[in-house]
Amino acid sequence: MATTIAELLQLPLTLTLVLACLLPLPLCCYLFLKKQKPVGLPNGSMGWPFLGETFGFLKPHKSNSIGSFLQQHFSRHGKVFKSHLFGCPTIVSGDLELNNFILLNEDRLFQSYYPRSVQDILGNLSLMLVSGELHKKLRTVALSFIANSKSSPDFLRYVENLTISVMDSWKGCREIHYAKEAKKFTLFVMLKNLLNIEPEEPLASQMLEDYLSYMKGLVSLPLCFPGTPYAKALKAKARISRNIREIIAERRKKEGPKKGDFLDEMMNKRSEELNDEERVSIVMDLMFAGYETTAGLLSLLLYYLAQAPEALEQLMQEHQTLTKSKKPGDPISWRDIQQLNFNSHVVNETLRCGNLVKFVHRRALQDVKFRDYHIPRGWQVLPVFTAVHLDPSLHESPSDFNPWRWNDEAINRKVNPFGGGTRLCPGTELAKLEATIFLHHLILNYRWKLKEDDDFPLSYPYLEFSKGLELEIQPTENSS
Numbered sequence: 001m002a003t004t005i006a007e008l009l010q011l012p013l014t015l016t017l018v019l020a021c022l023l024p025l026p027l028c029c030y031l032f033l034k035k036q037k038p039v040g041l042p043n044g045s046m047g048w049p050f051l052g053e054t055f056g057f058l059k060p061h062k063s064n065s066i067g068s069f070l071q072q073h074f075s076r077h078g079k080v081f082k083s084h085l086f087g088c089p090t091i092v093s094g095d096l097e098l099n100n101f102i103l104l105n106e107d108r109l110f111q112s113y114y115p116r117s118v119q120d121i122l123g124n125l126s127l128m129l130v131s132g133e134l135h136k137k138l139r140t141v142a143l144s145f146i147a148n149s150k151s152s153p154d155f156l157r158y159v160e161n162l163t164i165s166v167m168d169s170w171k172g173c174r175e176i177h178y179a180k181e182a183k184k185f186t187l188f189v190m191l192k193n194l195l196n197i198e199p200e201e202p203l204a205s206q207m208l209e210d211y212l213s214y215m216k217g218l219v220s221l222p223l224c225f226p227g228t229p230y231a232k233a234l235k236a237k238a239r240i241s242r243n244i245r246e247i248i249a250e251r252r253k254k255e256g257p258k259k260g261d262f263l264d265e266m267m268n269k270r271s272e273e274l275n276d277e278e279r280v281s282i283v284m285d286l287m288f289a290g291y292e293t294t295a296g297l298l299s300l301l302l303y304y305l306a307q308a309p310e311a312l313e314q315l316m317q318e319h320q321t322l323t324k325s326k327k328p329g330d331p332i333s334w335r336d337i338q339q340l341n342f343n344s345h346v347v348n349e350t351l352r353c354g355n356l357v358k359f360v361h362r363r364a365l366q367d368v369k370f371r372d373y374h375i376p377r378g379w380q381v382l383p384v385f386t387a388v389h390l391d392p393s394l395h396e397s398p399s400d401f402n403p404w405r406w407n408d409e410a411i412n413r414k415v416n417p418f419g420g421g422t423r424l425c426p427g428t429e430l431a432k433l434e435a436t437i438f439l440h441h442l443i444l445n446y447r448w449k450l451k452e453d454d455d456f457p458l459s460y461p462y463l464e465f466s467k468g469l470e471l472e473i474q475p476t477e478n479s480s
Contacts, residue, residue: 040374044082052084094387103420113363117222125281289427300354345406351417
């Protein structure tokens with residue numbers, strides 16, 4: 001039967017009534033779920049519908065503080081509270097025992113779980129995302145690079161030579177943007193040893209710019225419009241991946257001597273052991289960890305030492321003793337680094353105070369009972385390392401930079417600067433090694449001070465200095 005004019009006139013009204021009925025449904029579902037409070041859920045607030053409390057949680061703050069959001073929530077609800085973050089109902093933990101429990105029960109009770117926007121930038125094969133046997137396989141390959149690098153005289157010599165080159169480039173300079181210098185240094189180390197790319201090659205500078213965009217977009221709002229940090233990060237990730245794939249393809253075509261880098265080692269593995277997409281992902285993971293972690297540590301070291309003259313003096317004496325024990329021109333060895341006890345204390349205290357990694361994402365695989373807390377299956381769980389590192393019940397005067405507190409070995413059980421369990425950051429020891437070699441030459445050749453008092457480390461939650469860590473530098477009398 002033909003539609004009458006009267007029926008056509010009624011369509012807009014009908015559509016309006018249907019929409020009016022449907023639109024409130026998400027809000028009603030949200031309110032209904034909010035009322036279904038499982039017994040034992042921690043106290044807390046779910047925030048605004050859909051948005052939750054994500055904006056407050058991610059508000060930048062000094063990295064040597066927990067920020068106003070966590071301060072208020074811990075004061076109101078305790079060290080463990082519920083919230084709604086990154087689009088998910090969430091349990092946030094600033095409790096040492098619960099954090100360790102979460103990290104040590106990976107793939108049994110909890111699993112790595114990051115927002116979709118982060119997954120899109122990292123890639124499906126990232127070590128931060130994969131689990132089970134695939135994670136074990138990729139992590140084993142990554143750890144082999146770390147182990148070989150630590151014991152390789154060629155790697156140590158390259159790090160030291162590049163360090164000396166950086167020191168030489170500062171001659172005649174009165175001021176430097178140190179955070180930028182640290183990022184260049186750490187990425188160039190990784191590019192050389194992973195892909196045999198030299199610092200002076202144009203590709204090295206391009207990769208540096210791409211990784212800067214990559215990091216800024218990693219925790220940005222997922223707005224895929226031209227010019228946004230998220231859109232730039234996706235393009236940067238695509239360029240980095242394409243460059244690595246092209247290097248792999250080029251090496252397959254060429255015959256002759258090998259480059260001797262880590263990519264060659266991975267390419268020697270059969271395709272059934274490791275395919276090209278996995279090779280690309282491992283290289284990107286190692287560059288990401290080796291670049292961001294080490295650069296952040298190098299910047300934090302100089303920031304804290306600039307304000308701790310007693311610690312700097314003792315550290316300088318230890319490094320001078322090392323220099324006197326070696327013949328002129330002898331490179332630093334892994335054994336030398338292991339003997340620098342106070343240096344180790346300085347590095348560890350820097351990691352505790354500076355908080356390179358604020359938190360990690362996990363998801364409960366089943367209903368979990370811990371003490372009096374109930375963590376429902378499918379809920380997101382965020383162990384916050386910063387809260388533990390700055391907890392006054394665990395650390396005396398936690399905001400003070402005090403390397404001597406590490407004389408008590410018990411403190412090792414009260415910090416998680418790089419996570420823990422099977423997902424402990426594989427680049428931890430490599431970051432400390434590179435930082436120690438760089439610091440050795442720096443403290444023997446330069447003195448420095450902060451140009452601006454308000455140039456401090458911020459947690460976005462990735463680490464960034466408010467003004468790029470501008471330093472005033474002066475060569476020492478004994479500098480070569």
